[in-house]
Amino acid sequence: MSQVSQAQFYANLKKYYSFYTGGFIAFVVIVGILEQMGVPNKILGYCFLFATILLYAGIGFMSKTAEVSEYYVAGRRVPALFNGMATGADWMSAASFIGMAGTLYLAGFDGLAFVMGWTGGYCLVALFLAPYLRKFGQFTIPDFLGARYGGHIPRLIGVIAAIVCSFTYVIAQIYGVGLITSRFTGLEFGVGVFVGLAGILVCSFLGGMKAVTWTQVAQYIILIFAYLIPVVWLSAKNTGVPIPQIVAYTTALPAVTALEKQFNDKTTPKGAAEESVRAIFRARAADADAKLKGLEAGGAKFLEEEKAKLSAKVAELKAAPAPDVKAIEAAEKAVKEFPADPAKAKTAWTAAKGAAAAKAGNIAAHAEPFAAKDDVERAKKKKNFLALIACLMIGTAALPHILMRYYTTPSVKEARISVTWSLFFIFLLYFTAPALGILAKQEVYTNLVGSSFAQLPAWVQNWAAVDKTLMSITDINKDGIVQLAEITIGGDLIVLATPEIAGLPYVISGLVAAGGLAAALSTADGLLLTIANALSHDLYYKMIDPNAPTVRRLAVSKGLLLVVAVLAAYVTSLKPGDILFLVGAAFSLAASGFFPALVCGVFWKRANKLGAILGMLSGLGLCAYYMYMTYPFFGVKAPLWWDIAPISAGTFGIPAGFLGVIIGSLISPAPSKEVQDLVDHVRYPNLEGDIDSVGR
Amino acid sequence: MQLTQKHQEYWGKNLRITGILLFVWFFFTFVTGWFSRELNEFTFLGPLGFYFAAQGSLIIYVLIIGFYAKYMNKLDVEYGVHEGEDD
Secondary structure, eight states: OOOOOHHHHHHHHHHHHHHHHHHHHHHHHHHHHHHHTTOOHHHHHHHHHHHHHHHHHHHHHHTOOOOHHHHHHGGGOOOHHHHHHHHHHHHOOHIIIIIHHHHHHHHGGGGHHHHHHHHHHHHHIIIIIHHHHHHHOOSSHHHHHHHHHOSHHHHHHHHHHHHHHHHHHHHHHHHHHHHHHHHHHOOOHHHHHHHHHHHHHHHHHHHHHHHHHHHHHHHHHHHHHHHHHHHHHHHHHHHSOSOHHHHIIIIIHHHHHHHHHHHHOTTSHHHHHHHHHHHHHHHHHHHHHHHHHHHHHHTHHHHHHHHHHHHHHHHHHHHSSSOOHHHHHHHHHHHHTSOSSHHHHHHHHHHHHHHHHHHHSOOOOTTOTTOOSSHHHHHHHHHHHHHHHHHHHHHHTTOHHHHGGGGSSSSHHHHHHHHHHHHHHHHHHHTTHHHHHHHHHHHIIIIITTSBGGGOOHHHHHHHHHOTTTEEEOOTTOSSBOOGGGEEEOTTHHHHHHHHHTTOOHHHHHHHHHHHHHHHHHHHHHHHHHHHHIIIIIIIIIIIOTTOOHHHHHHHHHHHHHHHHHHHHHHHHTOOSOHHHHHHHHHHHHHHHTHHHHHHHHHOTTOOHHHHHHHHHHHHHHHHHHHHHHOGGGSOOOOOSTTOOGGGTHHHHHHHHHHHHHHHHHTSOOOOHHHHHHHHHHHSSSOTTOOOOOOO | OOOOHHHHHHHHHHHHHHHHHHHHHHIIIIIHHHTHHHHTTSBSSSBHHHHIIIIIHHHHHHHHHHHHHHHHHHHHHHTTOOOOSOO
């Protein structure tokens, strides 16, 4: 783009993106027509996948650049509105797009910690960081730590912290990319990961932040349409009013609450039917418990006896006068799948006991906060709910890939407005998700529960055939009617199946897949760029070779981007652990490591190098230590402190970080006049006789 | 670079508005969160405690940031520390 004035540039952008939005709607309409003409769904899925990836690649190619400030901060001329959209896409990950509504469906009120935590954090970004970082105006977050606290050590710790939390987070994103591409095109998960990765790379490789920014704006437009259309439709279909964010609370929630009461009341017909299923689950749980106790007492010998019993049952069935083929098959399967050793038996039976027990009791009311059996448990849940909100919010205000976006606006003024737009665009999705959770629940409670197994709704049959972890439904009490306790739903199903529940054509399902892909790709883009920049700019250029020419700086950056991307894809293809925990861990780590040092850097002139080093190390250290000690994956399983779950480790890390900054600063001399001038420089958007810190 | 009295006043006002908005943020996050069960006794678009966590607090967050941006951008001009028009 040639150098035009900012106002002209803004007008042009509005024009381009209006055309783009119109073009995209036309594309969806055309695919819809193709569907009506009988083109198979699989082809339509490919259409969406490749058209959108091509589009992102096209934008990336048009934005290719060889200028440092364009590569790192998009030339610092992204208007507030567009930076808001780009931040929205950067922020909303596969977890928000696909997982959030499902989490709310499953967890009810307690799941709202994510909704609040992932929006309220922007208040902290706006009040404490965005305008000041913009005034400082360098390229990365470690840049600020390096300049404010002096020396290489704060910068280096910043680089390490940025890489640790971004890498943890990016794995979750690439996982989402793989999941969507494999589900909608039938490619294998591993292949899906690399196809998605190609999409990520074509865009960030050539144009860095500039390309990523303009792609993210395009991705935001797709993802918000894809999220809102099915929900609005579902709301119109079920309640007659196309405003889900209101009718979900006035119409759907009361209906759901009334049904919950019936399901839990054994004297009503629905309650009695539920109870008959729950009794079966209670028996199963007791059975698993008895086996576990037997295992404890008898060890390997008990295991052999149990297996012998099963084998005897097979023989008995086969010997019967009229052998029941199905029963024999089931019994043989039970023998074949019988756990091989006591350790495996313990895991399997503990899981079976947990699964059965979860279905054996009353269901929790959707709108009830901290539902639990007594006040002690409720207090624990309340504490964890608030702790998780705090960690997610402060983590939001410390994640480098988000903070970096506020370097790209033309001025401090625009940076402030831009945070408003960012949260507004994020809010559009986040205040719809709880409504979708309730609407989906109403659908399941009223239309699915009580229907006959012989005539299940089409969407239930489809998804149960595709993936048992998303939708599994079995007639436990053999009465031919669906009871709530007989349905098992995976969280991701809610968003993916909404178009079908609402009775929309397949083209909308394709649109939702494209939206999920846009959410995952845009976040992965931002994260990979953050990691590559921390390595190339902070580690290589600032610390190893400050005289490197521009060409080499960019070449190193692009090379590292490739290496990091391939490494991340490799780690993802190993399918490591629990995605939600990975995401939560990234937030707690960022909150503990960055937030105290960044905020004190602006608001407390006395904060100095030793304080920053102590603060970042103690925050990160305590946070990582607590996770290591308490998260079951690591195998230590130490007792929790004040019942705080490992995902909220930042509850301890953040105060430790602040304490570290304060103590470290007070026991060493105040920072130099030069550094104090820098603090004044970032505090005032414009000062007479000011120093210049803007990186070019 | 010497800060004038006026500059100090600007920063003081900034700290004051930051503090006030931070309190509002805290109230509609942790106070309403803490009393969710009690608030659920009241009804506004569903049980009030649920409403705040699902939608009400989010709207207030957007308003907090919007107000801060407007207030500060005006304060910049008032105290003569605003940036030039075309960057």
